[in-house]
Amino acid sequence: MSDQTVTVRFFARLREELGTDRETLPCEPGQTAGNLLEQLSSRGGAWAQLTGDQPVMIAVNQAMAKPATPVQPGDEVAFFPPVTGG
DSSP, X not given: OXXXXXXXXXXXXXXXHHTOSEEEEEOOTTOBHHHHHHHHHTTOGGXXXXXXXXXXXXEETTEEEOTTOBOOTTXXXXXXXXXXXX
């Protein structure tokens, strides 16, 4: 049986605010990076910021991605806080 999970990593202030830098989650068929964000933000509290007013940036396997980007078992999905302009 193959490993049907994805590794989710959190960077910068997300890592501090969520109290973790990585998590392993089940990967459902047809799952997208956006589905993962919604699943995590539904925990409430600090997690809710993942789908708040300032959407987080997403990378799948170290390539910038969008919420609609498909996620496969074994992928690494990283979430970063939005970059502030200035």
